[in-house]
Amino acid sequence: MDTVSCLNPGQLRGQGKEGEELCPYKNRHTKNRKTIVINCKECESESSLNDPDCRRKIFGILRKEVHADCLVLSRLYERDYEGKALESLYTLAGFRESVIGYGGMKMVTGPCTRPEKSECLGERKDFMEILVENAEYDPMKARLALSMFIQAKGLKKVPQDSLECAGCSEQFYQLLCEMLEKSPFLPNMPVKIPALQNHDFSVPAGETGCSAENLLADTSGELAPGDMQHNPTQAPAKTLKSLFQQGENGIKRRQGRGGREGRVERVGESLATNGGTNPDGSTTDVFFDYESRIKPHVRPPFSSSRIYTEAPRNTEFLECYDISSRDERDERVLEISIYRYTDRPEKLYMIRPPEYNLRPEELRLLEKVRKRMIRHRPGDLAFTDPAGARKYFRSMAREFLLEELLDGEKSVSPEELESYSDLLARYTNGLGIVEDLLSDPRVTDVYINAPADLNAVHVVLEGEECVSNVFLSQDDLDALVSRFRTISGRPFGEAVPVLELNLEDFGVRVSVIGDPLSANGLAYAFRKHARAPWTLPKLINTGSISAFSAGFLSFLMDGQASVLIAGEVGAGKTSLLSAMLLEIPQKYRILTIEDTHELPIEKLQGLGWKVQGMSSHSSVLKSGAEISPETALRAALRLGSSSLVIGEVRGPEVKVLYEAMQVGQAGNSVIGTIHGSSAENVYERIVHTLGVPPASFKATDAVIICSTIRPGGSMQKLKRVSQIAEITGSTIENPEPGELFTDIMTYDAARDSLFPGEVLEQGQSELIGKIALKWGISIDQALKNIEIRTRIKEKIAEEGKRRPDLLEAEAVSEANNIFWLLMDSMKSRDKTGFKPGFESETGKGSGTEAGIETGVKAGIETGTKSEIGSKINFTPGFETDFETDFETNFETNFETDFEADFEELYSRWEKWFENFARAYPGA
Structure with a gap:
């Protein structure tokens, strides 16, 4: 009171x-x-x-x-x-x-x-x-x-x-x-x-x-x-x-x-x-x-997401590097810093976009133009085309910027104008700060957990998950999902709380879940595809496979084997699959069936492969406007003989697939990916879960297992091929998984590499024998073939350490083509006893032999003369040396030992590759 x-x-x-x-x-x-x-x-x-x-x-x-x-x-x-x-x-x-x-x-x-x-x-x-x-x-x-x-x-x-x-x-x-x-x-x-x-x-x-x-x-x-x-x-x-x-x-x-x-x-x-x-x-x-003591997080007004620019006290600096914009006209550089937490086994990924440090006059200009762009309503733009929309908004931003600069009697450099235009396009029609995270080539995945405004964005940096300094706002999340819904044309809401789509312009597969599936709000997963197709030599240099396993996989693909690639999520199944497609000769047709486009179909077509892509509906949600995988598979089987590639084997379409494989309707070979941690696990899933009869499963030739390895129990994750197993020709009606598989190659964690099993070292592999029989060669010749392929992949990988461009699909595909040309030449000589393209004692060589020789010469001349300005395959005058080698080495003694033939083949390929590497663009 x-x-x-x-x-x-x-x-x-x-x-x-x-x-x-x-x-x-x-x-x-x-x-x-x-x-x-x-x-x-x-x-x-x-x-x-x-x-x-x-x-x-x-x-x-x-x-x-x-x-x-x-x-x-x-x-x-x-x-x-x-x-x-x-x-x-x-x-x-x-x-x-x-x-x-x-x-x-x-x-x-x-x-x-x-x-x-x-x-x-x-x-x-x-x-x-x-x-x-x-x-x-x-x-x-x-x-x-x-x-x-x-x-x-x-x-x-x-x-x-x-x-x-x-x-x-x-x-x-x-x-x-x-x-x-x-x-x-x-x-x-x-x-x-x-x-x-x-x-x-x-x-x-x-x-x-x-x-x-x-x-x-x-x-x-x-x-x-x-x-x-x-x-x-x-x-x-x-x-x-x-x-x-x-x-x-x-x-x-x-x-x-x-x-x-x-x-x-x-x-x-x-x-x-x-x-x-x-x-x-x-x-x-x-x-x-x-x-100085109560510090805010400062951000530009066009981004409602928060980026912490100072590392916490409980961290230690590890490394830093810069990444440039994916647009060559924009010189925008992002600073990346990696820290390690001192009180928990985790790393901190810090990104510092330059727009968070703009000068006040720059920020006023950009904010004024951004508001004009928001008020602008284009009536002739298809927003379902991300690339076209991005180009349109960038052009509009450039136009508005020039108008504002002229009105204010100010000026900027052409580089600054391009940078400002790209920045405005990124935050109006692009992905904002998520786009910056995805632009880092070392980042493979980006995860946004709900509630996103309370949880930091996580990134997977070279196989290791890290917490970032980025917190996305609810406004940014809502804007993203609205854009994704427009691009995909698929529904999203409480009745349909899952959205999946591909952003081809960014090389990303996006999955979004919302209420009621995610009770705390929207959650996102961005999984990047490789912008350039993976190759076996590139996988050798990353440690995923050994040189010998690369040679063996090349032999399987050339031998039209039916292979399943298994592993957990993010273990590298699709990367290995795309690399193995380059080992299928270009003369053979390939059909692919995917629900989410991850295979580099356009790139393969640009390199000369005959690839036909087919789409099926999502594995999560079925839409009436999309084709089921089973229907797509039946259609593919009626498109003629071809190698069949299944993006992921997961449902009732597997029965159709194995029925076709068993009767030979599938064509040359069948390759697909499936979730499973071992060959036995794959068998259990296909036979007992998906209902494929055990006898039908034997149509599979080999199972390849991809795994994520944590060396020594550390937090680091390495993608490795851990097992290659063949299916034996067991006569047991209902075999146990252990009786059905024989390991061809196994992973040794101590030496971090794949090594041949006993069955391969002793030349008792049924799969190699099956391919050798198909080719009409002996087991020893097949093993020598694998050895030569191994040396070729190892040579490319070794040279690629100094010249990374030689690991890319363009160079590897040309190296493979030369190998196949030399193989055809050797097979033709072994078959006829005559040097291809040269007259016999009666005067003329066979038409087939002459055609092969003509093809070899045509390939050499084409590679030398028509591409010398852009993608040079041979140095001037090398074609003469190449023909002289043929004349010198095959003039006598046609019944040579096959090992000497393979050695001569490799010698000629090696000589070609050394000249090719010297003359390759960027050398």
């Missing part, structure tokens, strides 16, 4: 005034997050925590809007306060509430009859009002003043003979101590003190704005007298008066209120012995630097 009855009416008026003078703001709610957005665009203040008026208004809004998750100061840049920073602001704003309750307490206890009562009462009330006013906008200074007042015994000295006054003063001090103890634990703040000629602080003379981090003994804002004064009996009182007399503390504003100015002055006079002034008449200013 005493508190209510004694409550100062002026404090109530101050609360009403605070509510009227608050900055304009709005609340933004999402499912898991409340954000306060303060509009600072029209404010004349600095929009800074170091500005007293801004602080007062921010604290007032926080006292009114409790339990927010983020505070945004929206000006030229968006400044986001969240987490510990926002918690500190709430704590500072709450200090006033902890102080204001003591304003209604009795300042003078007991029935005092002394004539000084009114003066003591006024002095103490003035102190409390001043303290409350300081707490409203500068709680750190108010708490420091309270602490110093208690330590310095700052009340007017009582008569020495008055025990009553001494007891009353002591009770008031105890009240202040209780207030100090019950006040919230304020965060530690750096203090800046201007230079004084006659100073009492331990700050070097002549320095201005020096940081005095140790002014406070603890994070509660306590004074540390020994660190800040030479004269401990004078400095607290002098500093306290200066704190209360600064223009920002409101004391001067209080002068003239009903004659109270005299009391205020007397408060200062009673606290200072020397007037609290410097020789030049200035007052001491203790300035708390809120901005």
